[in-house]
Amino acid sequence: MTDTDGTGQPRVPRLPDPGWLPDPSDRDLERYWNGWDWTQLTRDRITRASYAPGAPGAASATTTRRPVVRGWIMMLALATVVAVGAAAYANMLPAWMVRPAQIFLAAPAGPEVAYPVFGSDDTVTYLARGMVAQQESIDVTWLVATGHDVVAEVDDAMAEAQAQNPYAFVSGWRIRVEATRAQVFPDYIYPADEAERRRVETSSAVAAIMADPSVTAAAGARDTVGALHDAVLQAATYDRAAAAAINAGARPETSPAVAQSQEAYGILVAGTAVCNGYAQAFQLLAAASGITSVVVTGEANGGVTTGSHAWNRVLIDGRWLVVDTTWDDAADTLPRRDYLLMDPTNPQMSTRAANDYWVVDANAGMYQ
DSSP, X not given: OOOBOSSSSBOOOOOOOSEEEEOTTOTTEEEEEOSSSEXXXXXXXXXXXXXXXXXXXXXXXXXXXXXXXXXXHHHHHHHHXXXXXXXXXXXXXXXXXXXXXXXXXXXXXXXXXXXOOOOSSHHHHHHHHHHHTTOSOEXXXXXXXXXXXXXXXXXXXHHHHHHHOTTOOEEEEEEEEOSSOEEEEEEESSOHHHHHHHHHHHHHHHHHHHTSHHHHTOOHHHHHHHHHHHHHHHHOEEOHHHHHHHHTTOOTTTOHHHHHHTSHHIIIIISEEOHHHHHHHHHHHHHHTTOOEEEEEEEEOSSSOOEEEEEEEEEETTEEEEEOTTTTTTTOSSOOOTTEEEOTTSGGGGGEEEOSSSSOGGGGGGGO
């Protein structure tokens, strides 16, 4: 009997969400499922240590069980691991030997930060934490062992981390890959103390909006999103001067006004920004409300604004819907709700197209 969806059409089975699942070929391992296919990334079911394909402990496409290892061999192996680890810690390994950081593939946790970070995978959130902490360099050495193009992979993840994280003030970055080490060097817009001042004031503004009766009285996710949408519009006016400067070629690293126009701080504290500032502000308010949101960047070829544009998608009742606070505010008239919780297939969305900078390429399907 064929399972149908109620319309007579065969029901398409729902694939599992991305994540670690039991390895179908080795019960002692877990393998990472990317949402539509198995990847080559495996980890030990007990220790949760991840391995590069072909590295010791990695699953093999032709091996279904681990070989039985005698106790004395295990003791010798353990002693070897300890010795190598100690040598690596003391930086005494020869140059040709693979460091342990190159074997384990999972992104480290990164520094503890007092602000929310956003990203579609662990690498993105790890980079985001490093940028919020304003680390001079962020180590990505574990990616060397993957065999991938480290520069391309890190560049892709950094672009998403920059787009999705309102508390990271970065205008660009440099990537250095050596035989046994890889690092990212972000270009920060502000010194650490100024960046922290902006985070503190932005966070305080978010807390004030969350305590407003219009938000606290909202019933359900849809009403909450509507209240947050209106709060953004009430807080800000579209920054036409910054928009003109951007169109003339001004950059955040050379123009303080342009830099601020891209920030949630511009909307929530200074009261003016362009589209990215609107989207960043909504991102923070949505997160504070428990609403899943993502910033989308792209191009608008007609409508309220043209050229580079940014808006949000929010997850409501299992569907990603559009929220564009900029286009509901740019006319500087009474707040509108024309672009609130809009279906992405609505003909009004035909005036814009998303680019591929706001999310890691392999994860774009998560937000459809």
